Amino acid sequence: GGRAGRHLMDPVSSLVEACPGIDRATAADVLVATGGSVEAALLALTSVAPSVPAPPKPKPPKPLQRTLSALASREAVDEARNAVREGHSVTSPSPSEGASSPWWFDESPRSTFQLPPAGTIPEEAFSQLTDRAPVVALQDAGLVNFNARCSTLFALRTQSDGNCLAHACALALWGLHDKQLVLRRAIKRVFLEGAGNSMTARLRARWEAEMSQTVEMGAELLESEWGELKRQASTTEEPGREGRLRFLEAFHVFLLAHVLRRPIVCLATDWKDAYGRTLVSGEQLGGVYLPLEWDEADVIKVPIVLAFDSAHFSALVTSEGEEPQPGLLPLRRRDGSLLPVHFTAAAPGVPASDEDERLELLATNMDLDFLEDGTPCARLVYGDAPAFMQELLRSYLERVFDGAPAAPDAAAKASASR
Numbered sequence: 249g250g251r252a253g254r255h256l257m258d259p260v261s262s263l264v265e266a267c268p269g270i271d272r273a274t275a276a277d278v279l280v281a282t283g284g285s286v287e288a289a290l291l292a293l294t295s296v297a298p299s300v301p302a303p304p305k306p307k308p309p310k311p312l313q314r315t316l317s318a319l320a321s322r323e324a325v326d327e328a329r330n331a332v333r334e335g336h337s338v339t340s341p342s343p344s345e346g347a348s349s350p351w352w353f354d355e356s357p358r359s360t361f362q363l364p365p366a367g368t369i370p371e372e373a374f375s376q377l378t379d380r381a382p383v384v385a386l387q388d389a390g391l392v393n394f395n396a397r398c399s400t401l402f403a404l405r406t407q408s409d410g411n412c413l414a415h416a417c418a419l420a421l422w423g424l425h426d427k428q429l430v431l432r433r434a435i436k437r438v439f440l441e442g443a444g445n446s447m448t449a450r451l452r453a454r455w456e457a458e459m460s461q462t463v464e465m466g467a468e469l470l471e472s473e474w475g476e477l478k479r480q481a482s483t484t485e486e487p488g489r490e491g492r493l494r495f496l497e498a499f500h501v502f503l504l505a506h507v508l509r510r511p512i513v514c515l516a517t518d519w520k521d522a523y524g525r526t527l528v529s530g531e532q533l534g535g536v537y538l539p540l541e542w543d544e545a546d547v548i549k550v551p552i553v554l555a556f557d558s559a560h561f562s563a564l565v566t567s568e569g570e571e572p573q574p575g576l577l578p579l580r581r582r583d584g585s586l587l588p589v590h591f592t593a594a595a596p597g598v599p600a601s602d603e604d605e606r607l608e609l610l611a612t613n614m615d616l617d618f619l620e621d622g623t624p625c626a627r628l629v630y631g632d633a634p635a636f637m638q639e640l641l642r643s644y645l646e647r648v649f650d651g652a653p654a655a656p657d658a659a660a661k662a663s664a665s666r
Contacts, residue, residue, distance in 0.1 A: 263289055266527055315377065315405065316423050316644045324636075324643035325424075331636040332422055332430055356509040356548055359634055361423040363402060364645065365569040373648045379403045382557040383564075389530065390582030391515040392555075392564070397619055399566045399575035399628060403555050406562035410486060410493035413554075417504055417512070419563035420552045422637060429483050432493070434507040435500055439478035450541050450594070451506065455499050457593035461600060498533050501554075502591050505537040510548045511613050512537040513577065513587070513626065515564065516556035530556075535588030536579070538613040549615045551626050553577060566628060575628030576617060579610060586624075 263275040267290070278289045317325045363377065382403045386392040392401045404419045406412050411432055418426040426432060438448055452474065459465060459473070480494045505512045516534030519527050533556055539547050553564040566575050579587050589609055592601040601609065607624060610616060615627040633641075 262527075266290055266521075266525060315425075316640055317425065320640050320643040320647065324640045328422065328424055328636040328640045329428060331634065332418075332424065332428070357421050358548055358550070358631065359421055359637060360550055360552070360628070360630055361404075361420055361563070361565055361637070362630060362633075363565060363567040364641065366567050369645060369648055377404060379405045379562060382555040382560070382562050385517045385557045386515050386555055389517050391517075391530075391534070394582040395578050395619075395623070397572065397576070398578050398625060399572065400570055401553065401564040401566060401577075404563040404565060406560070408560055409491055410489075410495050412561040413496040413500060413504070416554050416561040416563045417508070417552055420554065420565060421508075423640060431504065431507070432481070432483050435496070435503050436478075436481040436483055438503050438507075439474075439481055447506070447541055451503065453595045454502075454540070454591040454593065457596045457598055458499075458591050460596040461593070498590065502537045505539045506541060508548075508552070509539050509542050509546055511539065511551040511626070512554060513551045513579075514554045514556055514561075517558075519556075519559050527559075531588065535590050536610065537590055538609055540591065540594075540609070540613075544612050547613050549613060549627075550629050551577065551614055553628075575630070576625040577628055578619075579616075579624045579626060 263278070264270060267275070275289070278292050317328075363374070366374075380403070383392060383401065387394065404416075404423075406416050406419060407425055409415075411426060411429070414426040414429070414431040414435070417431055418424055438451070455474075455477075456470060459470070465473070477497075477499055480496060481500060482494055484493075486492050486494045501512055501514060513536050514534050516528075516530040518530050519533075521527055536551075555562045555564050581587065586603055586606060589601060589606045592606070592609065593599065610624060610626075615629065616624050617627060618624055
């Protein structure tokens with residue numbers, strides 16, 4: 249699940265859109281009365297909005313079946329998880345570092361997961377690893393698989409438990425869900441550093457600049473909204489929602505791009521609630537999140553590609569052996585418009601980038617090729633997969649072709665450890 253993008257719209261407008269019949273003055277008054285918490289204000293307004301029934305309660309997340317980690321051997325899964333945890337940890341602060349300690353990975357992951365070559369695994373197994381719904385929605389919106397000269401993207405099935413942003417990134421990198429909260433903890437760490445960390449301070453300035461483009465907010469309300477972003481990054485279950493973490497959103501995507509030192513391209517459709525009301529537009533959330541606060545030499549220029557559809561993030565990946573090689577991801581939609589690049593203003597009052605400036609930022613942070621019509625495309629370059637990823641996939645394929653069930657008690661273990 250995802251709540252991504254709320255902070256790309258001013259809080260009052262978000263409340264007015266979510267509660268038909270409520271005017272801006274009322275929404276603003278309730279927002280102030282609830283201490284600036286959009287969630288609390290939304291709850292209060294929903295109870296008074298005319299003729300608007302309460303949204304249905306979310307169902308508890310269902311375990312995914314027959315993913316790589318559910319069907320591969322426990323030894324291969326454990327080896328992969330240990331490699332991820334040990335190889336991509338966050339530097340532990342020394343007592344003298346205090347609030348200025350780093351929160352980014354010591355060594356950023358260069359791997360990108362790919363599905364096995366088409367036709368090399370049974371169709372049923374392929375369909376269990378992938379999810380057609382987000383790809384169909386993105387195709388209808390002219391965001392993926394519309395250009396024969398570019399790569400075909402597939403969505404991996406991604407757990408819906410409030411942590412789908414981190415899950416989707418982990419799947420795109422390693423083929424594993426973020427069940428050990430490696431990425432989630434890295435996001436949380438950003439907020440624990442406070443203003444003493446210059447990187448954190450600069451990222452907050454970019455967030456404030458993005459907010460100021462739509463509404464002028466006082467220091468008190470900005471601090472309240474920052475606190476809400478911090479609470480959303482919690483690694484503990486949301487109260488009253490067993491098995492679910494709090495949703496992450498657009499600014500958290502931007503933070504992950506800095507944790508990983510890799511661009512993240514999010515292709516998004518409009519998020520509508522059960523009553524057809526648009527809560528987040530694809531334009532607000534979708535686009536490119538660049539590690540703008542890193543020097544070019546520190547950036548891994550192969551983007552992570554995500555889908556956001558029906559309030560849910562999932563990983564978008566290619567299949568081995570697919571043409572073209574290297575893979576190409578168009579950075580314009582089918583209608584020719586360039587994808588937005590978020591958080592480009594370094595501070596409030598600094599204007600957002602125009603298209604030429606966005607293209608320059610894209611070229612600095614990604615390796616680009618240009619099609620005959622001038623469409624910029626990010627190269628999806630894949631090196632050799634790490635040994636643990638190769639073993640995980642080998643073990644999975646072995647069990648698929650043997651028709652063997654997962655290891656004893658695999659369903660319970662997979663649900664707990666993915």
